[in-house]
Amino acid sequence: MSLIDDFIESSNDTLIPSYTANTSIFLDPAGFEPADPVHMLETGFVSTGLAEDDTEIFSLDRVQFQFPAPLVAMSVSNEVLVMALETNHILRIDLQQAHDVEDIEIPRKPGEGKIYKIFFDPTGRHLLITTEQGENYYLFEKWKKAKVLSKFKGIIIESVGWNRFNGSSSDTSTKKFLIGSRNGVIYEAEIEPTDEFFKKEEKYCKQVYSLNENVPITGLRVEQFPVTSRKYFIVATTPTRLYQFVGIATSSRDDEAASMFESLFTRCEVNPVFQELPGDLPYSELQFYSQFQGVAKSFAWLTGPGIYHGSLVFGSQDVGDSVIDSAKLLPYPITPSDNDTSTITTEVPLSFALTEFHFILLYKERVKAICQLNDQIVFDDFIPLKAGEEVRTMTVDNVKNTFWIYTDSSIFELIVSKEDRDVWKLYLEKQQFDTSLQYCKNPAQRDKVLTTQAEHYFSRKHYLLSATFYAQSTVPFEEVALKFVERDERDALRNYLLNKLDKLRRQDRTQKTIIATWLVEIYLSKINNLENLAASSAGSDDINNYKVEQNVLEEEFKGFLEQYKADLDKKTTYSLIASHGRTNELLFYASLISDYEKVISHWIQERNYKQALGVLSKQASVDTIYKFAPVLMENAPSETVYVWMRQPNLNPRNLMPALLKYDHLKAPENTKTNQAIRYLQYVVQQLNNTDPAIHNFLLTLYATQPTQDESALLQFLASEGREPYYNLDYALRLCSQNGRMQSCVHIYSNMGLYEEAVDLALKHDDLELARINADKPEDDDSLRKKLWLKIARHVVEKKGDIKTAMDYLQHCDLLKIEDILPFFPDFVLIDDFKEEICAALDEYNSKIEELKAEMEEATKSAESIRLDIRELRCRHAVVTTGEKCSMCDFPLLTRPFYVFPCQHAFHADCLITKVTKHLNPRQLRRFKDLQQQITKEMNNVNRTPDNNEARGRQQQPAGSLDRLRGLILPDTTAHIGDDVAVVVPKVDQLKDELDDLVASECILCGDMMIKTIEQPFINEEENDLLESWAI
Template sequence: MVMTEFHVLILFNDRLKAVCTLNEQTIYDDVYPNERFGKLLGICKDPIRGTVWTYTTNSVFKYRIVHEDRDVWQMYLDMEDFETAKDYCRDNPSQLDKVLTKQAQFLFNKNKYEESAALYAITQNSFEEIALKFIRLPQKEALKTFVMKKLSSLRPQDKTQITMLVTWLIELYLNQLGELKEQNQDESQEYIAIQEYFRTFLGQPKVKDCLSNNRGVVYDLIASHGDVEDMVFFAVLMKDYERVISHHLQHENYKRALEVLQNKQNDVELYYKFSPILMQYTPKETVDAWIKQGRQLDPKKLIPALVQYDQEKYKQQGNEAIRYLEFCVQQLDNKDTAIHNYLVSLYAKIQPTNLMIYLEMQGENSDNICYDVKYALRLCTEYKHTKACVHVYCIMGLYEEAVDMALSVDVELAKQMASKPDEDDVDIRKKLWLRIARHVVEEEKDVKRAMEFLHDCELLKIEDILPFFPDFVTIDHFKEAIITSLQEYNQHIDSLKDEMEEATQSAEEIRKEIQSFRNKYGFVKAEDKCSACNYPLMVRAFYLFPCQHKFHMDCLIAEVLPSLPSSKKTQVEGLQRKLAERDDNRLRKPSSMSKTSDLEVKTQLDNLVASECIFCGDFMIRCIDKSFIEDDEWITAEQEWE
């Protein structure tokens, strides 16, 4: 008898039997005919090579053991020794699957459902078939385990299967939580544990990646179970802060919504969307959040939220809308007209004391003012802010309207407005002061105060305001003013006399200079040349200037003519033709020409072309940007330089 790992080889007289030690079954029977081989004498095993030898009286036989353990897994499986069976079939997936399936079924029969589910999940059995086995069970943990294990075995590219399993698991978790809620156990340890497992499951990378592409389905699923807490958790997990904020607002948890808006996300568009409702219920906190964002927000897009602000309801907390607009104007230096217009409207409605401060801060230069002056005037008129109206009228240049309105409030304010026009606008300034004086005399009956205007405004004279006084008034009130006015007139007459004497003297001196200039002369030498063409000067008509520059008449005209306006150019050409015609006629009929007429033509021509030396006068300055080479000479100059 020889022992191997799993078998016993038993030698008989005429045969060799191999019996399995695991199930005691004969698996091999080799017969030796005695008449041929002789009687079997013995059996032995080579401990090194593992071969088995038998011998008879006539022969020796060799047995080689091959894959002795090939069916061992099945034997252990039949013995329900599953772990050992798995050890002997790990290299054979088909055999291993059979072992796992039988082990899973064995555990299922033993009511160990979760362990069974874990094993079924790694077998190749039909998913639907196994799922049905666990669906029929009263408790769903085993089904959940089965689906979870199946999910973990899927590859990332199996997106459809992953989506299906994830959705099913969410449904299972929600069902469990819902059942506990119905039993009023939503504060029990079991409920808390399941909810924690559920949220951990949602946070798994594979699951989270799947849900990000199917969040609408999950939202609908959670909503169908009415699980508000997990709905919010899932929205935060997906960074869907718009839904989170909407949820808090629906449940009137405004501060929580503002906290999420301010601290959990960076999308400024959500500020524009949710600020209108937040401004109604948490104005101070909302404005604080806006100010914290600074330049990240566009104030113009927040105007709808500011319009929603109920000033009457929150007046005791301070006007938060004005606070934010002031921040935009003063800290952010915002120049947007819409922002400034709305700030003006709020000032006009609820903070009139700050209205004038703002208007004065904006100044009176219409080019630098950020608000619409017409809109501001309409608001100030509507809410009867007279001083503000006066200020705006002044900015618009409507000084008469400004003075008229100021007179209804304060004469001093009217005097300030009357001083606003430029000093050059004498007529307007005088007209405004006369309006004030007339008001004081006719409306306030204050003659003495009206006389004081003569000192306040130098443009007013006693005769300007006398028509405003009543027919019967004591002359003592303006006696001094009349005397002062008469003295000023005397001084003015004396100054006019002095000016007339100076003018007469200046005219006499000019007359003498003109007379002396007519008698002025210069010397021309025979060898002198024209300053323009450099030819002898005496060969034809010429001009001599006081600066001693000399030009032929035709040379001077040729130099001056291109720079003259077209009208004067035409006039010069006409005068030249007249002179030429007269010269021709003189040659034909010497006695018929008038010397006086020739002199007039030459005088006109002299005034046009010879009023100044072209080298020493303004003509040279006007030609400073003239090219050295004329356009028509440019091509020739280029060729010469080449």
């Protein structure tokens, strides 16, 4: 169904013609009228194989449209259809809005002739109209009136070569294009549509080439080279010749009025390239096919002898070169004569069109389609013409790829559907398998091509290629495998199995394992066979070829194992490889599947410990390292330790059996380094291992070394610090058993047994070591002095070295000469230590003088204190009668009070209440305790016989400080009588302490006030009152 029909059916009788009243054109909303019976013939291009599709590729539909006048010319481009009528009217229809038909009249003077041809550009915006008298008009889209092209006057246009590449899509200009005239002249022109009345649309129209013969230029095409934007290919045809022009065009940006193609034609004018086909046909047509509006891929030229067609190959062609490739001439099909059916004639088509795979030929009464691939007629249909109706020609919308046939009163659309439906079959028949695969529409077709291709190569003994395509087909596996086995083509079988294995799905585990195992056997047999051939061809020229082929196959086999290791059964594969004696391949496979134990065991059996260690270092299993540690440590200790040190996640405890088995003295390496100590040092120092067993083992190795040098052992002991990870008792016992005296002294010292450490050092006459350990108890001077006395006594009594003993007085400030004198013999000359004795006496004398000075200073200080006390007793403060308490603001003299040097005065009870809030718990307990003791003492005084007399005296004025202090407590404690004078000193002492506690400082000026800076102005007791005022 045509594009117009699609619209008509969806409109449902809503189409209303919209053109001038004097026009009777209308569209029939009912669609097509019943077509006359059409006899159809399709041969050579019908699918008879898989996925049969009966849909017709070509179908001819009549467009229901009534013309007010005979149709002269028609053109379709970019879904816009224009028609020229004999009445010099132009009808323009946008096929997206088929109900809207524009009727445009061409202004024509008497005698100017009728419309001859129209030319529509690919965008559907620019229309050229030429008449039989050489009058030319231009119609732009949306214009309601065509304009005369005065510069084109006298040119009868036969063809137009639109420039599809120069310019932008938004440009309203036609861009520079070519015009072929009736008299063999090619013009270059450019039209710029304008609405200005006095401005001409045509910018210029200039002759750029002439064929020098008066023949019409029936076809014209402009193509741009894909790579070089300024290089163009131009084709021009006459009824008998096809001209090719290749060259560089002038840039259109240089000068808008300058010719773009003139220089190109000038270069080709001397020796023009053309192809001539003889004939007396007065007309011809030139058609091109391009995909997706790109550069043209092929061309076809309608001539007298037939259709001359070929492909276009754009490359590095220059002036005089041809772009046409693989050109052929297709003779017109023979048909029965109209008058005599027994007579066969060759009829020349009126017009034709070119599709991707077909030539569509238009005759007076019928239309035919010929397949380009096999030159067979695949469509032959009579055109249902009415009486007196005459076929005009064909037109093609190259943008939307639609095909139209028109007569003087009808329009037909030739609908092309699934043109490439059976192309795969035709290419398959021509044995162009790759191209055939490109056009396959479903898996069945693809399988048919692959199967045919495989059988084709198999029949020609190209077994490797055949295997490749058999693997992609659905031919049964057993059938193909038997074919290659019967021909003894093992290489082809291997290729087939590899390709088949690669195409199996992941879930086909069983099939994949079987095929992969079979391939292992084939590979191994082939490798062994090549090895045997090479051995038997020793001394001949073929040996190198065999070895090269063997090496290539071995690498291929390794690649196969690497790719399909997951599909192979380990046990079966091991058995196959071992049965063929392929050790290298066995080790390679074991490494691939991470079976490192097998590889390491092999190299150990071969006593190749370096290879074993190389494999061991590449794997990550610690259990494997533990398993082979003893044998490797025994035979290659240095390399083994290096591998261990590169595995920080090892547990050293699990390596202890290997380290215990290692004997440094029996090691094969000529080295002085104990590898066990080297590894344990790394574990302790670098990995910060804290395992006591490891530290004890390392200590054992150090202590049991055959050398007498203890520096390494001492360095290890020192590095452990005060809280070592090794067992001190074990270490002491071990060092003692192995005669490591210095280490024992260090351990004693680390245990805090400094006396034992010094004794052991002195026992071995190591005075320097004894002195070092004697200074270690820094917080215990008595112990340090005792240790130094031991050293001094040893020096004096054992060695008789009094001078050295005297030197110790300089090293230890705790020792005095009198401390070591008892160690001297009863009769000894003092010449050696006379100076030390004199120095000691002088020191004692100096200390005595210092003590005397300190005593005198103390006496002076005591006297000064006594004077200050006497002065304090005489201090007083003047209090007026109107003085008020700084706390409660009541008269001060109404109750007992305190007065401070800052002139602040407080009632005693106010001061006590305030101060007790700031006392800490300990001070508060002491305050209450003092109150209770004073009360108790005063109660004892009140029980005496002179109690009443004492009370009487309480009423007498008292001006002393004792009177003021007595006011702090209740009246019963105010005064004590002479008969109880024994109690008074104790009470005074208690009151003094209470004064110090309560009145040590002014609460408004002292530290107590400063400490209250962080306290809030409103305390917790006043929160309730504050909340009661809240609004």
